[in-house]
Amino acid sequence: MAKVIAGATVSLDGYCQDANGSSAALYADFEELTGSGYMQRVADETGAVLMGRRTFDGAEDPDDYADSYEFQAPIFVVTHRPPTVEPKRNERLWITFVPDVEDAVRQAVAAAGDRGVTFVGGADLFRQLLAGGLVDELAVDVMPVLLGGGVRLFDDGTAATLEKISVEEVGVRTCLRYRVVPATT
Structure with missing residues (x-):
């Protein structure tokens, strides 16, 4: 069964967006990152993608996902507002809009087969996802920048025990991978 890998990039002080809602400083290395062996391995392990509506809307043209998105796999977008026009698809990538988080995870896991849900x-x-116990692994990339404010990734009081899987340097970023240890009752 597929594992769910929750990935994010943060500043050294734990922010995934600055005070203006931008994450540009966290992707100053985007060209280097997308051409790296690290990203190729992540793409190779990805059997399905899970994203929110704002992330989906971040593409200038939704049809670009089918044409050039680094994860050529089915995408499940969690939203109560699906677009009126279905985005372009290809034989590997199509986009499904799902209003419920748990249902989106179930569909993504089924689509991923023996590969991961990224x-x-x-x-x-x-x-x-983390609070709902729906994450098997965390993949957190840390960029060497201090944003000083904005949106924190871990800011809701959710606690979890983690087991280190790997630490890798890709250019200036540090890529951390952890297994989420299931809570015992």
Whole structure:
């Protein structure tokens, strides 16, 4: 069964967006990152993608997902506002809009098969997944920048025990990978 991998990039002080709502400083290395072996391995392990509506809307043209998105796999967007026009698809990538977080995870896990479900973007959805016990692994990239304010990734009081899987340097970023240890009752 597929594992759910919640990924995010944060500043050294824990923010995933600055005070103006931008994450540009966290992706100053975007060209280097997308061409790296690290990103190729992440893409290779991805059998489905889970994202929130704001992240989906971040594309200038939704049809670009089918044409050039680094994760060529089915995408499940959690939203109560699906677009009126279905985005372009190809034989590997299509987009499904799902109003319920748990249902979106179930559909993504089924679509991923024996590969992973990669979550991209959105602190709110990230927190919902983690608080709901829906995350198997965390993949947190740390950029060497201090934003000093904005949206924190871990800011809702959710506690979790983590077990280190790996630490990797990709250019200036440090890529941390943890397994979420299930809570015992």
